[in-house]
Amino acid sequence: MKLIVAIIRPEQLSEVLEALFHAEVRGLTISRVQGHGGEMEHVENYRGTTVKMALAEKVRLEIGVSNHFVQPTVDAILGAARTGEVGDGKVMVLPIERIYRIRTGEQDQDAVTPVPAHR
Amino acid sequence: MNNADITWMLVATALVLLMTPALAFFYGGMVRSKNALNTMMMSFVALGPVAVLWALVGYSLAFGQGGAFVGSLQYAGLRGVGLDAQGTIPHLLFMAFQGTFAVITAALISGAVVERLRFGSYLAFIVLWMLAVYAPVAHWVWGGGFLAGDGALDFAGGAVVHVNAAAAALVAALVVGPRKDYGRHAMLPHSVPLTLLGTGLLWFGWFGFNAGSALAANQTAALAFVNTLLAPAATLATWTLLDLARGGRVTAIGAATAIVVGLVVITPAAGYVGPGAALAIGALGAAPSYLALIYRARTRLDDSLDVVAAHGTGGATGALLTGVFADPAWSGGPSGLLAGNAGQLAVQAWSLLVVIAYSGVATFVILKAIALVCPLRIGGRVEGVGLDVSEHGEEAYTTGDGAILVTPGEAALGPRANAALARSGGAL
Numbered sequence: 001m002k003l004i005v006a007i008i009r010p011e012q013l014s015e016v017l018e019a020l021f022h023a024e025v026r027g028l029t030i031s032r033v034q035g036h037g038g039e040m041e042h043v044e045n046y047r048g049t050t051v052k053m054a055l056a057e058k059v060r061l062e063i064g065v066s067n068h069f070v071q072p073t074v075d076a077i078l079g080a081a082r083t084g085e086v087g088d089g090k091v092m093v094l095p096i097e098r099i100y101r102i103r104t105g106e107q108d109q110d111a112v113t114p115v116p117a118h119r
Numbered sequence: 120m121n122n123a124d125i126t127w128m129l130v131a132t133a134l135v136l137l138m139t140p141a142l143a144f145f146y147g148g149m150v151r152s153k154n155a156l157n158t159m160m161m162s163f164v165a166l167g168p169v170a171v172l173w174a175l176v177g178y179s180l181a182f183g184q185g186g187a188f189v190g191s192l193q194y195a196g197l198r199g200v201g202l203d204a205q206g207t208i209p210h211l212l213f214m215a216f217q218g219t220f221a222v223i224t225a226a227l228i229s230g231a232v233v234e235r236l237r238f239g240s241y242l243a244f245i246v247l248w249m250l251a252v253y254a255p256v257a258h259w260v261w262g263g264g265f266l267a268g269d270g271a272l273d274f275a276g277g278a279v280v281h282v283n284a285a286a287a288a289l290v291a292a293l294v295v296g297p298r299k300d301y302g303r304h305a306m307l308p309h310s311v312p313l314t315l316l317g318t319g320l321l322w323f324g325w326f327g328f329n330a331g332s333a334l335a336a337n338q339t340a341a342l343a344f345v346n347t348l349l350a351p352a353a354t355l356a357t358w359t360l361l362d363l364a365r366g367g368r369v370t371a372i373g374a375a376t377a378i379v380v381g382l383v384v385i386t387p388a389a390g391y392v393g394p395g396a397a398l399a400i401g402a403l404g405a406a407p408s409y410l411a412l413i414y415r416a417r418t419r420l421d422d423s424l425d426v427v428a429a430h431g432t433g434g435a436t437g438a439l440l441t442g443v444f445a446d447p448a449w450s451g452g453p454s455g456l457l458a459g460n461a462g463q464l465a466v467q468a469w470s471l472l473v474v475i476a477y478s479g480v481a482t483f484v485i486l487k488a489i490a491l492v493c494p495l496r497i498g499g500r501v502e503g504v505g506l507d508v509s510e511h512g513e514e515a516y517t518t519g520d521g522a523i524l525v526t527p528g529e530a531a532l533g534p535r536a537n538a539a540l541a542r543s544g545g546a547l
Contacts, residue, residue: 011503014304034520043525044512055521083500 001096001108002070006061007035007089008081013059019080020063023072026114028063039087056087064099064112121207127336128208128216134327135219139166139226141324144317145375146230149424152309153505154234155515161229161241165222168242169249173218180254182217187265189255206334216331217257224280225249230424231288232295234306235502238510240495244485248287252481256283256474271470272445272453272463274343275332277387277438278474285431286478288422294486295495297421299502311371318375322351325382329389342449343389346397347382353401354381361409376429380408383433388441391452396444403440408432435471442467 008016013030020028034055041052065073070093077091101111143162150158169177176195183190194200197214205213225245232241259266260273273279300306308314329347333340358377362369384404385397392400411428422428442464445455454460486495496502501509508514 009503011505014300018304034518036521041523042508042512044508044514044517044522046513050525051522052525053521054523085500 001064001066001099001112003094003096004061004063004065004070004073004077004091005094006063006077006081006091007033007037007058008061008077009083009087009089010057010059012081012083012088015080016061016077019076020073023076025063025065025069025073025076027112028061030062031060033058033060037087037089039085058089064096066109066112069112120204120209121335124207124335124337125209125212127340128212128331128334131327131331132212132216132219134324135216135223135331136166136324138219138321138324138328139163139223141317141320142223142226144313145321145379146233146314146317146424148310148313148315148317149308149372150233151306151505152516153507153514155309155507156513157238157506157510158229158233160238160511161233162226164242165226165245168246169222169225170218172246172250173221174214177221177249177254178214178217180250181221181257182214182262185258185262185264187268188259189264190258190262208334213334216334217261220257220276220280220328221249221253224253224276224284227281227284227426227430228287228291230426231292231422233423234506235298235496236291236295237493237495237497238506240489240493243489243492244291247485247489248482251485252287252478253279253283256478259473260470266470266473269469270453270463270466272391272441272455272467273387273438273470274390274441275329275386277383277434277441278470281383281386281430281434282438282471283474283478285427285429285434286475287482288426289420289431290479290482291486292420292422292427294483294490297419298423299499301421301423302419308372311375314375315371318378322347322378322382325386329386333390339390339450342393345394346385346389346392349394349397350385350388350401350404351378351381353398354378354384354405357402357405358409361405376408376412376425377405380404380429380433383430384437384440386434387438388444391441391445391450391455393444393446393449396446396449400437400440400444404433404436407436438467438471439464 035058036055039056041054044051044053063073074091074093082088099108099111139162143159146162147155147159174197179192179194180190183193185191200210200214202209202211204210225248228245228248229241257279258264260271260279261267326344326347330340330344333343355374355377358373359369362373381401381404384400388400408428411432412425415422415425415428441455443456445453445463446458447454453463455463489495497506497509
C-alpha cells in the first residue's frame with residue numbers, strides 16, 4: 001500500500017478528479033493549501049500598496065491505494081495536472097505502515113478496496 | 120416647474136443609479152470566487168465611461184431633435200442642457216435620470232460574457248454599444264423616433280432596456296463563445312447571499328426606475344410604484360410554486376431570479392396598467408422565463424448569468440402583456456387588447472422585432488470590430504486562474520498569506536511585468 005500525496009494547481013483540480021475517476025480511483029481527500037513551487041510571483045495592487053504574492057493557491061490530494069493502483073493513480077495525476085508551466089506541482093508516493101477502515105475495522109488491502117455505498 | 124416633481128426625480132435618479140452596484144452584487148454572487156471582482160467591476164465600471172459619454176454625446180443622440188432613427192448633436196457637450204424646464208423638471212435633471220438608464224443597460228449585457236471576456240475589450244464594447252445601440256433605440260421610443268410614432272408602449276424600458284440588452288447579450292455570448300469549462304465541469308455560484316443582497320437593492324432601485332419614468336410626482340408615478348411592488352410579488356409567488364412542483368424545494372437563486380424577472384416584466388407596463396393587471400402580468404411572466412432558463416442550460420449557449428432568459432424573455436413577455444392589459448381607466452392613456460384595442464399587440468410585437476434585430480446586428484458588428492484590434496477572450500490558462508488576478512491584480516477573498524510588500528523602488532517593474540504576463544495570455 002502507498003499513500004500518494006499530490007500538490008496541484010487549483011484550476012486543474014476538476015481535470016485531475018475526472019482523470020482519477022476514469023482510472024477508477026475511489027476514496028481521496030483534498031485540502032486547499034498555499035505553497036511556492038518556483039513559479040513567478042504575481043503582483044497585486046491595493047490602493048498605494050503593491051505586493052508580490054509569494055504563496056500561490058494549491059490543492060493537496062491524499063490518496064491511499066493498494067500497490068497495483070499506484071501507477072494508474074500517478075499517471076492520471078501527471079496527465080491531468082500538467083500545463084507545462086513552472087508551478088504545476090508534485091506527486092509523492094509514500095510507504096504506509098498500516099491502514100484501517102474505521103467503519104469495519106478492516107486492515108490494509110481490505111481497507112483500501114472500495115465497496116459500494118448502500119442507500 | 121414643480122418642486123414636488125423635482126424632489127421626486129432627484130430621489131428617483133439616485134435610486135436608479137443604485138441599481139448598477141446592485142447588479143454588480145446580483146451578478147457577482149453567481150460567478151466563481153476567482154472571478155468575483157471582475158464580474159462586479161463589469162457593472163461598476165459602467166458608472167464611469169458610459170455616464171461620461173452619455174453626458175457628452177449619448178444624451179444628444181437619444182433626446183436631441185432629430186429624425187426617426189437618431190437624435191442630433193444639438194445637446195453635445197451638454198450645450199443647451201440647463202436648468203430650464205423639460206416638462207416640469209430641469210432639463211439637466213432629465214438628462215441625469217436618463218443617464219442612469221444608459222449605465223445599467225450597458226452593464227446588464229455583461230452577465231452573458233462573464234469569466235472569459237477581456238476587461239479592456241469589454242470597456243470598449245459597452246462604450247461603443249451605448250452610443251451606437253442604446254442611444255438610438257432610446258430615441259426610437261422615448262426621443263420622438265419612429266417607434267413612438269407607431270404608438271409602441273414602453274413605460275420604463277421593457278424593449279429599450281431589457282430586450283435591447285438581452286439581444287446584445289445573446290449575440291455577445293455567441294461571438295465570445297462559451298467558457299472553457301462550460302458543459303464539462305460544474306460552475307457554481309460562489310456566494311448566493313451576495314446575489315440575494317443585489318436582488319433586494321435592485322428591487323429598491325427599481326421603484327425609481329419605474330415610478331420615476333412618470334417624470335413627475337403624480338398619480339401615474341403612484342400607479343407605477345405600486346405595480347412595481349405587486350408584479351414581482353406575483354412572479355415570486357408563481358416561481359415558488361413552479362420550484363415546488365419541479366424539485367420539491369424552493370431555491371434562493373430561484374427567488375432572486377423570480378424577483379428580477381417580475382421587475383423586468385412590469386417595466387414596460389408599469390404606468391399603463393392597473394394593480395390587478397400588474398398581479399396578472401407578474402404571475403404570467405414567471406413561466407416563460409422559468410422554461411427559458413431550464414432550456415438554455417441544456418444548450419451550448421453559455422449565456423452565463425441568463426441575461427436572455429431573465430431580461431429578454433421577461434422583457435418581451437412584459438412588452439406583449441402591456442399590449443394586452445393597457446388600461447385607460449387607470450392611466451388615462453392608451454388602450455390594450457382587453458380595452459378593445461387589439462392592434463396594440465401587433466405594435467408591441469413590431470417594436471420588439473425591430474429592437475432585437477438592430478441590437479443583435481449592431482452588437483455583432485461592434486464585437487467583430489473590437490476583435491480586429493484586440494482579442495475578446497482571455498487566454499485559456501488565465502481563464503483557469505481567474506480574471507480577478509489577471510485583469511485587476513486583486514483578489515476578492517485573500518488571506519494575505521505570503522504577500523511580500525514591494526517598496527516603491529521595485530514597484531515600477533512589478534505591475535508592468537504583470538500586465539505583460541496577462542497579455543501573453545498564460546504564463547501566470
